[in-house]
Amino acid sequence: MKLYSTPATPFGRTVEVVAHELGLHEDIEVIATKVAPTNPNLEYQQFAPLRKIPALVTEEGKLIVDSPVIAEYLAARVGDTALFAQGQPSHFDVMTRYAIARGATECCVASRYEIAVRPPELRWDKWIEDQFDRVGAALTMFEATPPTSGGRLTIADISLAVLLLYLDFRFDDYGWRSRYPTLVAWLEPIAARPSFVATKAS
């Protein structure tokens, strides 16, 4: 399989962590792919019309997007049902928590575009504040209802950890660690797992 991604993208990292956790990472060739809004990667757009990363192309040449679908595909390849809590009472709770963690990550990426892509004279500070207000509400929810530790990681756990580490990486001055001590403690052993160590953006 070919995974079009880049180390800095949190959604690509989520998929790479999933691949490691499922023991599939050696079956995946990561193709470093640059995408930037307003600067189209036309070669990539030939097969990935939205030119978002990550995208997976299977051995049969089939395109699979976006990151939740790729994660589901990888789990299905190895017959794993734990990642998405398939068939378990917690399934829709896992899916909802995954959607919230991923949505909060999208807020971070939207802020990043505002700061790093948009011309400075067109920057709207209120937009960035609004995005981080949502991130804060999501972290407050996760702090109050932390994931259970131990056992297999779910996709919700992986996505939340990727979000927190992305905040460290791109928004260190946001200072989430001083406000969410339960999540700090929860993250520590997860960030030390081989799947996270191997996919660290630098």
Added chain:
Amino acid sequence: MKLYSTPATPFGRTVEVVAHELGLHEDIEVIATKVAPTNPNLEYQQFAPLRKIPALVTEEGKLIVDSPVIAEYLAARVGDTALFAQGQPSHFDVMTRYAIARGATECCVASRYEIAVRPPELRWDKWIEDQFDRVGAALTMFEATPPTSGGRLTIADISLAVLLLYLDFRFDDYGWRSRYPTLVAWLEPIAARPSFVATKAS
């Protein structure tokens, strides 16, 4: 169940169409919910931290987000496997096409925010062009590989139809109908279905 939504949101409409197609719409109370970036709906954020619509709250008081998860939940409630082509060889193709249709819809919504929410002096035309370049690439792909007609609608079909009707509703001057004749013909009987007629934004 309570569905927090508004007639103008394409993601809420997708869920409402799904509810109709599954015969569940009479079990759902739609709570008209206003959300706008930079103008937080704090009451809604109490239980929906990202304050995005739609959100579903079940009879047991459980939050379910986002729209793909709600659609999956509704299908699971009635034991439906056709909507997501569960267990069928086409499953990941349906999921990928759904992700592309939904992603293109997100491009439209991002453009809408740029035009209708952001102060005019901070508008970046190149951003809007970039979003619509992606929409165009997605529509070109769908035009070349149109959904098969007849039989049950999949979530990919519903999402694509919602995208096309959202373009009619908000971006009539984009003129998609003059460039994608296969999609125009495909859409016509779908837009006439009771599920789409009942959920038309005006």
